[in-house]
Amino acid sequence: MLKSAFAGLSRVANFLAISTNTLGTLVVLALVMVLNVDVIARGLFNAPLKGTYEMVQFSVVLIVFLQLPDVVRVDRLTRSDGFLSVIGNRRPGVAANMRRIINAVSAIFMGLIAYITFPEFLHMWDTNDYFGVPGLFTLPWWPVKLVITVGTALSCLIFVLKVVSAQDRPALVRTPEHDEPRT
Amino acid sequence: QETVSAVVIDGYPDRAMWVKEFTNFFIPQMDAKLAEAGNYKMGWQENYGGSIVKPKGVLEGVQLGLGDIGIVTTIFHSSKLPSQGISGSTPFVASDARAVAKAVDEIAREFPAMNNEFAAQNQVYLATGVVLDTYQVFCSSEVSSIADLEGKKIAGAGLNLRYLEGIKDAAGVRGGLTDFYNMVQTGLVDCAMLWPEAASTFKIAEVAPYMLKVDLGAVNSKTITVNADYWAKLPDEVKEALQAVAIEYRDHVAGIAMDRAEASRNTYVEQGGTIIEVSDEDRAAWANAMPNVAQEWAAVLNDRGEAGTEMLAAYLGKLSDAGYDGVRDWTAE
Amino acid sequence: MTPIEIGLISVVAIVFLIYSGVYIPVALGVVSFVSIWLMRDNFTLALNLLKVAVGDSAMEYSFATIPLFTFMGLIVSKAGLGRDIYEVMTMRFRKVKGGIGMATVGANAVFAAVTGSSIASASVFTKVSVPQMIAQDYNPRFAVGVVAGSSVLGMIIPPSAMLIIYSFVAEQSVGDMFLAGVIPGIMLAIAYVGAIWVMGRFTPNFVGGRVVEDTEWMSKREVASKTLPTLGLITIVLGGIYTGWLTAVEAGAAGALVALLIALARRTMSARTFWDALLETGHITAAILFLITAASIYSRMLGLAGLPNQLQDILAGNAASFWTIMLLYVLLMLFLGTLLDTASIILIVVPLFLPLAEALDMSLIWFGIITVVGAEIGLLTPPLGISCFVIKSTINDDRISLKDVFMGALPFAFVMLIVLFILIEFPILSLALI
Ligand code: NA
Numbered sequence: 022m023l024k025s026a027f028a029g030l031s032r033v034a035n036f037l038a039i040s041t042n043t044l045g046t047l048v049v050l051a052l053v054m055v056l057n058v059d060v061i062a063r064g065l066f067n068a069p070l071k072g073t074y075e076m077v078q079f080s081v082v083l084i085v086f087l088q089l090p091d092v093v094r095v096d097r098l099t100r101s102d103g104f105l106s107v108i109g110n111r112r113p114g115v116a117a118n119m120r121r122i123i124n125a126v127s128a129i130f131m132g133l134i135a136y137i138t139f140p141e142f143l144h145m146w147d148t149n150d151y152f153g154v155p156g157l158f159t160l161p162w163w164p165v166k167l168v169i170t171v172g173t174a175l176s177c178l179i180f181v182l183k184v185v186s187a188q189d190r191p192a193l194v195r196t197p198e199h200d201e202p203r204t
Numbered sequence: 205q206e207t208v209s210a211v212v213i214d215g216y217p218d219r220a221m222w223v224k225e226f227t228n229f230f231i232p233q234m235d236a237k238l239a240e241a242g243n244y245k246m247g248w249q250e251n252y253g254g255s256i257v258k259p260k261g262v263l264e265g266v267q268l269g270l271g272d273i274g275i276v277t278t279i280f281h282s283s284k285l286p287s288q289g290i291s292g293s294t295p296f297v298a299s300d301a302r303a304v305a306k307a308v309d310e311i312a313r314e315f316p317a318m319n320n321e322f323a324a325q326n327q328v329y330l331a332t333g334v335v336l337d338t339y340q341v342f343c344s345s346e347v348s349s350i351a352d353l354e355g356k357k358i359a360g361a362g363l364n365l366r367y368l369e370g371i372k373d374a375a376g377v378r379g380g381l382t383d384f385y386n387m388v389q390t391g392l393v394d395c396a397m398l399w400p401e402a403a404s405t406f407k408i409a410e411v412a413p414y415m416l417k418v419d420l421g422a423v424n425s426k427t428i429t430v431n432a433d434y435w436a437k438l439p440d441e442v443k444e445a446l447q448a449v450a451i452e453y454r455d456h457v458a459g460i461a462m463d464r465a466e467a468s469r470n471t472y473v474e475q476g477g478t479i480i481e482v483s484d485e486d487r488a489a490w491a492n493a494m495p496n497v498a499q500e501w502a503a504v505l506n507d508r509g510e511a512g513t514e515m516l517a518a519y520l521g522k523l524s525d526a527g528y529d530g531v532r533d534w535t536a537e
Numbered sequence: 538m539t540p541i542e543i544g545l546i547s548v549v550a551i552v553f554l555i556y557s558g559v560y561i562p563v564a565l566g567v568v569s570f571v572s573i574w575l576m577r578d579n580f581t582l583a584l585n586l587l588k589v590a591v592g593d594s595a596m597e598y599s600f601a602t603i604p605l606f607t608f609m610g611l612i613v614s615k616a617g618l619g620r621d622i623y624e625v626m627t628m629r630f631r632k633v634k635g636g637i638g639m640a641t642v643g644a645n646a647v648f649a650a651v652t653g654s655s656i657a658s659a660s661v662f663t664k665v666s667v668p669q670m671i672a673q674d675y676n677p678r679f680a681v682g683v684v685a686g687s688s689v690l691g692m693i694i695p696p697s698a699m700l701i702i703y704s705f706v707a708e709q710s711v712g713d714m715f716l717a718g719v720i721p722g723i724m725l726a727i728a729y730v731g732a733i734w735v736m737g738r739f740t741p742n743f744v745g746g747r748v749v750e751d752t753e754w755m756s757k758r759e760v761a762s763k764t765l766p767t768l769g770l771i772t773i774v775l776g777g778i779y780t781g782w783l784t785a786v787e788a789g790a791a792g793a794l795v796a797l798l799i800a801l802a803r804r805t806m807s808a809r810t811f812w813d814a815l816l817e818t819g820h821i822t823a824a825i826l827f828l829i830t831a832a833s834i835y836s837r838m839l840g841l842a843g844l845p846n847q848l849q850d851i852l853a854g855n856a857a858s859f860w861t862i863m864l865l866y867v868l869l870m871l872f873l874g875t876l877l878d879t880a881s882i883i884l885i886v887v888p889l890f891l892p893l894a895e896a897l898d899m900s901l902i903w904f905g906i907i908t909v910v911g912a913e914i915g916l917l918t919p920p921l922g923i924s925c926f927v928i929k930s931t932i933n934d935d936r937i938s939l940k941d942v943f944m945g946a947l948p949f950a951f952v953m954l955i956v957l958f959i960l961i962e963f964p965i966l967s968l969a970l971i
Pocket residue numbers: 648649650651652653654690691692693694695696697
């Protein structure tokens with residue numbers, strides 16, 4: 022019963038992480054597009070896009086916090102694994118418990134960020150606060166705060182699940198981007 | 205004698221003029237003032253240059269108590285501090301930092317809008333700072349009048365990009381101060397809007413030797429504020445000293461800005477630049493072709509329940525009394 | 538405890554936690570958070586600082602360079618640009634003792650100009666260069682050592698994620714930092730080639746290899762088709778930045794688009810690999826920028842503790858000479874480099890030393906090059922050397938142990954150190970192009 026609930030929760034969390042990750046990936050694509058359109062429009066047609074600067078700033082935040090849960094899920098948050106790997110070979114139990122503690126602390130940290138950012142989101146939603154230059158180009162603040170809240174809250178959840186499952190595997194480096202293409 | 209501690213924050217480094225003057229003028233003035241009665245003594249802790257907050261983070265930093273006193277760069281916060289756009293929304297009026305600083309500061313004291321906006325950010329307004337005399341237009345190729353700007357690409361930042369809406373076919377290109385030299389040099393833009401001191405610092409004369417003296421006007425960009433919780437606990441004597449010194453600081457900084465502006469114009473010419481005078485008729489033509497940004501500004505405030513229209517009239521009245529009449533009557537709808 | 542003491546203890550605590558395997562951003566964030574709380578005895582204040590740091594650290598225009606150059610690097614790796622350059626280079630160096638080694642260095646230097654990370658360089662050249670060297674009887678240690686050593690060029694020659702990170706921490710222009718990296722990067726490449734020549738002359742057994750019969754020369758057309766795409770990209774990116782036509786962010790976007798077009802033209806890009814590249818870009822960006830965000834909490838904590846100012850006073854009080862300070866700095870980076878990755882080293886040491894560098898009127902751009910080169914020596918040193926790990930995991934050959942990779946890389950780490958001292962002594966090498 023408890024086990025299946027846990028499995029269900031894991032599935033949901035993973036699904037959400039992969040979904041926000043996809044959104045974040047689309048933002049990367051949009052970023053490349055917007056900047057190129059701006060460069061070309063400015064250079065050839067004397068008509069730079071309005072608001073490129075704001076959109077770029079905006080997209081950076083979206084990329085980071087939309088991708089963060091998936092980064093946590095696949096255990097690619099920057100860390101130095103050497104010591105844990107050595108311990109893991111000799112005293113697997115000790116290493117597993119250290120991993121649990123580390124993941125618990127990480128969950129608290131992510132949770133704290135979500136906890137302090139959520140009221141900011143509500144406030145920005147209420148006040149319709151924006152950034153940019155009025156009359157030229159403005160973007161509302163609330164999506165930024167929302168994405169930070171959602172991204173860190175989801176990361177917190179995934180860390181909690183890792184504490185329970187203790188399943189993150191040690192590896193010296195993770196560079197799947199340079200593996201041979203999947204077929 | 206009781207010591208009152210104060211954490212001062214700004215995200216700009218201590219070499220920035222207004223930060224340097226806070227250390228070299230504000231603080232000694234404060235200490236001297238308090239020493240007269242001898243009841244209190246300040247314990248200063250200064251944190252500048254991103255050590256606690258970045259330039260855009262000062263407002264939030266003071267709000268949250270990361271600093272007790274802050275130098276807020278208000279142009280970053282047009283959404284939270286709309287009334288601070290007062291001089292930026294009334295171009296072509298006064299190119300005198302002292303007059304503008306005084307007028308804005310008096311508006312802050314006579315109307316509740318500015319205080320309300322800072323109060324909503326949990327801070328108390330002390331005084332306005334104006335650190336530049338006026339934006340001018342610096343061009344790479346020879347220009348003799350404002351009409352020559354038509355169809356050109358012009359670099360600017362913030363509100364001044366809106367002024368370009370008054371010039372036919374001109375395209376505003378957003379850029380940072382440090383990029384302007386390169387942007388002009390490569391022909392990415394034909395002209396750039398900046399103030400003479402920045403022009404001489406970045407040796408703009410090398411790439412843009414023609415300065416159209418359009419006198420867009422001085423702009424208020426800094427406000428000294430105090431965290432409201434900290435303020436509430438301050439002894440009255442310290443509060444009064446802070447308020448008095450803030451006004452002295454306001455005039456002191458504006459005076460330095462004017463001195464530097466004049467020296468910088470000379471440097472620009474020495475560096476090979478030419479200053480092209482522009483007639484008031486031409487300036488008026490530009491101003492009249494622009495959308496009435498002052499009315500837009502007043503409307504935003506009116507919508508928020510503040511006396512935007514009245515503030516605008518009072519502000520322009522003060523400048524007029526000081527001898528500065530704009531080329532366009534911004535109060536006319 | 539005084540703030541200074543708390544600050545000092547927190548720096549030690551962070552290093553300790555990272556060594557024990559705590560995620561680096563978590564270690565930086567949590568320790569800084571607790572330190573601020575203790576220092577000011579105010580939990581809300583600590584929370585507020587966390588809020589400000591997370592809120593305003595990620596919103597940075599120049600940060601867009603990270604996803605853009607990462608994406609471009611991934612695409613060019615997949616399009617086989619590294620292999621092409623390598624083939625052209627080997628043709629030139631064939632007959633020299635250690636020639637393929639020199640060719641690998643040269644190809645790395647060129648490839649470095651279109652990719653932002655050493656991992657990409659290490660991975661690509663392990664695949665194309667090591668098998669060929671081993672086939673020609675080169676010492677395996679030398680073969681992997683050359684690849685490890687020259688992979689470092691990927692993060693010194695612009696574009697470079699590390700130069701971007703430094704430019705953020707030190708508030709310098711990304712474009713300036715890129716231009717500053719050009720001469721030091723080329724110098725390091727030349728130093729490597731020189732070192733290989735010396736090794737071939739004096740320790741021929743370490744190098745190994747036999748001279749091959751001169752095989753077919755490529756036609757001009759073939760050479761052009763293998764080099765022009767890369768040269769075109771370099772022209773757009775570095776040329777765009779150097780002339781000021783493009784900001785570093787725009788150069789990244791233009792480079793990414795052109796790389797994509799090259800990959801499409803060569804039919805090396807399927808929808809799947811395209812999506813994977815985008816996805817990986819997102820992962821890498823999030824990991825780096827979250828690290829930067831956490832590091833900004835740390836640097837604010839240091840600011841509150843007043844530690845950088847204190848360090849400045851101590852060194853000034855002892856009338857420490859320029860070289861004393863620089864030696865101390867290099868030693869600290871080498872020490873951290875044993876276990877930390879380059880980005881973490883930069884983010885930990887720069888906030889500590891920056892006020893000092895400023896007070897001593899050092900050029901912050903030059904200081905950045907010193908920092909990046911110094912921190913990257915750690916890529917090659919045991920027990921944790923990312924470049925060596927990447928090579929070991931890419932090579933997938935049990936006859937070459939991790940120890941072999943580290944031993945092979947050691948001479949190159951040593952050359953880096955010498956070049957680092959030359960760069961320290963002659964700041965003009967870093968500043969000439971700006
Ligand atoms: Na590179």
